[in-house]
Amino acid sequence: MATVELTFSALPAHVRTARLVATAIARRTGVEESLLDEVRLAVGEACSRAVEAHRVHCPGEPIRIELRDDSGRFQVTVSDLAPSEEIKQEQPLDLGMLSDSFMSSFGIAVIEGLADDVEVFPSPKGTNIRMSWPAAVSV
Amino acid sequence: MDLKLDHRTEDRLTIVEVEGEIDVYTAPRLRELLIDLVNKGNFHLLVNMEKVDFLDSTGLGVLVGGLKRVRAHDGSLELVCTQERILKIFRITGLTKVFGIYASVDEAKEAHGKDK
Numbered sequence: 001m002a003t004v005e006l007t008f009s010a011l012p013a014h015v016r017t018a019r020l021v022a023t024a025i026a027r028r029t030g031v032e033e034s035l036l037d038e039v040r041l042a043v044g045e046a047c048s049r050a051v052e053a054h055r056v057h058c059p060g061e062p063i064r065i066e067l068r069d070d071s072g073r074f075q076v077t078v079s080d081l082a083p084s085e086e087i088k089q090e091q092p093l094d095l096g097m098l099s100d101s102f103m104s105s106f107g108i109a110v111i112e113g114l115a116d117d118v119e120v121f122p123s124p125k126g127t128n129i130r131m132s133w134p135a136a137v138s139v
Numbered sequence: 140m141d142l143k144l145d146h147r148t149e150d151r152l153t154i155v156e157v158e159g160e161i162d163v164y165t166a167p168r169l170r171e172l173l174i175d176l177v178n179k180g181n182f183h184l185l186v187n188m189e190k191v192d193f194l195d196s197t198g199l200g201v202l203v204g205g206l207k208r209v210r211a212h213d214g215s216l217e218l219v220c221t222q223e224r225i226l227k228i229f230r231i232t233g234l235t236k237v238f239g240i241y242a243s244v245d246e247a248k249e250a251h252g253k254d255k
Binding site for chain 1: 160195196200226228
């Protein structure tokens with residue numbers, strides 16, 4: 001099982017780097033080209049969410065990404081250390097309620113719409129978002 | 140790729156040209172431009188996203204924020220976008236029901252002209 005781990009400080013500028021690394025590893029792991037855009041966006045959303053949460057709660061702590069080839073699936077786990085409540089479920093769309101804070105929950109909705117398989121584990125010690133896509137070959 | 144922004148006004152419509160990636164790092168620049176345009180009395184905005192390579196929920200939030208601002212002045216914020224990778228994000232989030240999305244600047248201008 002090949003694993004790549006990346007940690008970065010909670011700065012928006014690093015999210016692009018994380019996206020690029022995830023996309024490169026996904027390609028190398030054998031994820032279909034047609035799915036790479038989804039990997040790039042979903043990982044970017046998870047990292048953006050983590051950066052925003054760290055900037056509020058723990059700006060000095062790093063965010064961790066683990067990318068692995070797991071039995072024919074490319075699996076990405078984005079872990080933050082910011083305390084989190086349960087993720088709010090989808091609500092009916094109303095422009096009046098689309099504040100910037102409400103929009104932040106769109107990140108999870110986007111991830112769920114993109115990744116083949118998503119699990120979100122919020123806790124008082126941080127949130128882990130694990131997502132995976134089918135992969136053809138091992139690294 | 141970084142974000143490039145430009146804008147021009149044709150008749151009463153302000154066309155915002157966006158090129159590059161709109162994410163958590165670059166979206167504040169687009170937000171500042173939209174706020175500045177509204178503050179200067181530009182209430183009918185058309186954001187051309189044909190050269191946008193990447194859009195995430197932060198970017199969506201900026202566009203929604205812009206829409207709310209122009210609507211407060213009975214204005215409009217519409218989009219030009221034909222890229223499936225970008226349109227998919229609007230569909231996932233249900234925002235296709237919120238924004239007018241056109242296939243070209245000319246098509247949007249024509250529709251805007253009819254609304255005047």
